[in-house]
Amino acid sequence: MENIKSWAFLLSFIMLFVVSYSEIGLKGKNRSIFEKKLIKNLSAKIPESLKFKASVSSMRILLEFSNELSNDEFRIVKEALSSAFGVSWFAQAWKAISYEKLAGLLLESLSQNKQFISAGSFKINTIRSDKSYHKTSVQLNYELGALVSSHFSKKVKLKSPDFVVEVIVNSKGFLYFFERHQGPGGLPVGVEGKVLCLLSGGIDSPVAAFLMMKRGCSVDYLHFYAGSSSEAENSKVFFMAEMLSRFQPSSRLFLVPYNHFYKASLGLENSQARFEVLVFKRFLLETASCLAQKKGYLGLVTGDSLGQVSSQTLDNLKSQSEGIGCFLLRPLVGYDKHEIIEIAKRIGTYSLSIEKYKDCCSIFAKSPATKSRPEFIGQIAEQINLKRIVKLTLEDLKVLEFPQNI
Structure with missing residues (x-):
């Protein structure tokens, strides 16, 4: 993992983790009970000194930390998320309020990502959770892929690329991230007594x-x-x-x-x-x-x-x-x-x-x-x-x- 301090250009932005659940998403009207329990369990596992705000957006939980995390703090949060039942996967993410902001931030992020720099190929994978957004996932994949390919002279490869950029479109804008970490799945501890x-x-x-x-x-x-x-x-x-x-x-x-x-x-x-x-x-x-x-x-x-x-x-x-x-x-x-x-x-x-x-x-x-x-x-x-x-x-x-x- 890259040294987190190398992301100095993002210090004005809140450090964010996107947490995805799978089985909880199958729940009906009582889904919020499971979501609240998962957030409560994460709050108990993450030290109080690492202050964060948790919210639910498009069947995902977002953890927004008040301050930049040190390498040790990042490791602690990662361990907490990887051992919390109910978590399917999670990723360190960044957000942008508009497409223009997304494009600029994405290029800046990739320019400082060593894995991307050494990669021979890449692809963009977009999930359009907000269906009211005027561009489709395929259009966003094409436009962002063309932008990154032109800027870095790298090849787009849809099957088995060396590097994957993931983008989520929600009602508040965009999230993007580069690496998913596996969670243990299942249901949040405590919901069954x-x-x-x-x-x-x-x-x-x-x-x-x-x-x-x-x-x-x-x-x-x-x-x-x-x-x-x-x-x-x-x-x-x-x-x-x-x-x-x-x-x-x-x-x-x-x-x-x-x-x-x-x-x-x-x-x-x-x-x-x-x-x-x-x-x-x-x-x-x-x-x-x-x-x-x-x-x-x-x-x-x-x-x-x-x-x-x-x-x-x-x-x-x-x-x-x-x-x-x-x-x-x-x-x-x-x-x-x-x-x-x-x-x-x-x-x-x-x-x-x-x-x-x-x-x-x-x-x-x-x-x-x-x-x-x-x-x-x-x-x-x-x-x-x-x-x-x-x-x-x-x-x-x-x-x-x-x-x-x-």
Whole structure:
């Protein structure tokens, strides 16, 4: 990226970002709810010191900054926009109030753009959002293309050009920009309410949390730890939750021990050992459900993928969740392991997920059952007084807060 200070000739103009959304544009009369939520989320992610005005124009959000941004400030804004769900793409842009102003500014901008100077070909791509403007997109492409080609002696190439100039015509004039940056898409975090995700520290659960954020949910986390709470607070799970927090304005990590369950499970009969992991999963869901109802979460999120391991067969998923008093969401249920790993690598959680960590998986039976009956799992749960174990577990609850992390 060019040094922003090289754009000295534009200091009299407001620094502007155009933010495009895709799925929000499909909404009807309630579209403004989604737009306002996205603007609110962006305001939370961008430092208060970087003052800007947000507005909606032709199904795009415009962020107009009061002052020129330094390179570091530009990087901060770019990171905020690239990690904000609801953003399809964004670009640093400039505006002009008339065609004459557009032509002059565009030539000046291109004369100082190193990528354009070194490019052998270019094209103009115009979007005429304001259909009342008297020139069509094709006419504007032709006229601006001819102007730039003549001024710089460069070739217009409509297919696979070396450089693209994009122009938007709206009711207030023109916007132009040179480079789009990809956003994560989806819906703004918070429009669908808040959910509680069981975060194990493995590969799957962080990806499940990410996908629920992408669908507009605010996500908090619940982790069952082995050892001491201080170890959990400094474990990879803490850093995983911190890493995920960059995708939403704020989040919380709840920490509870599983030692109460572990002690009770020591009394299981040998014939019940193969079902221990299923009773444990029931304990996880019962504890999470109790916490979710107390805190007002609309659902629970798990990283279950159908058939991936023995505890995730259809029979066993049914047995684990029987009678759980909270709506269960399993966003990975149709994904295979390779697909989950690819997402984990893309969002940055994979390397943390594969680090060694003493977690609850250490209690799993070596040959767990692949089939089970809900009533049988329920009988074992009653035998060890699962409701009492849940109560004792939640008495040891600890909470860690994560403000926005950009």
